[in-house]
Amino acid sequence: MPTTDTPLYRRHTHRRASHWMGCAGAALCLAFAAAVHAAPGGHGNGMGTQGPADSMPAPMPAPMPNATPGQTRACTPEAPADQALVGKSLGEAKAMLRGCPWRIGMQDGKAMPTTRDYRPDRRTLTIDNDKVTSVSRG
Numbered sequence: 001m002p003t004t005d006t007p008l009y010r011r012h013t014h015r016r017a018s019h020w021m022g023c024a025g026a027a028l029c030l031a032f033a034a035a036v037h038a039a040p041g042g043h044g045n046g047m048g049t050q051g052p053a054d055s056m057p058a059p060m061p062a063p064m065p066n067a068t069p070g071q072t073r074a075c076t077p078e079a080p081a082d083q084a085l086v087g088k089s090l091g092e093a094k095a096m097l098r099g100c101p102w103r104i105g106m107q108d109g110k111a112m113p114t115t116r117d118y119r120p121d122r123r124t125l126t127i128d129n130d131k132v133t134s135v136s137r138g
Contacts, residue, residue, distance in 0.1 A: 075100035077121055082135040085125070093125060093132050105136070 080096045088096065104112050105124040114124065118138050126134040 082123065082137070085123070085132050085135050088132050089130050090125075090127055090132065097123065 075097070080100075085093050085096060093102075101119060101122040103114060103122065103124055104127055105114055106112060107127040108129065120137055122138065124136045124138065125132050126136075
């Protein structure tokens with residue numbers, strides 16, 4: 001009765017298993033890459049769900065109403081106040097936060113992808129029906 005437990009058979013079986021594991025790993029990597037490109041705001045730039053990041057050049061601050069020429073509104077930890085954003089539409093909040101770091105943490109009950117790094121100057125907005133319902137820091 002022939003046996004299949006020979007060194008040659010074991011080597012062949014290990015090669016076949018290694019080949020299939022390599023193919024499965026390559027397929028998984030391709031699927032992940034396709035998912036990243038298909039995600040909203042693909043390429044990880046967060047367009048539409050967050051404000052300027054440190055790596056992006058900051059836009060010029062908007063001029064303040066009734067300001068003298070050359071005077072601009074700068075983003076500070078105190079301005080705009082977090083409570084001033086509550087109740088505003090997303091477009092109004094974006095305009096008020098121009099130049100400030102911000103992101104959307106939850107929109108219409110759906111959690112958005114965020115990082116866990118702590119930045120006390122960054123505002124995380126909760127949006128319901130295109131209105132800001134809460135603002136948190138970090």
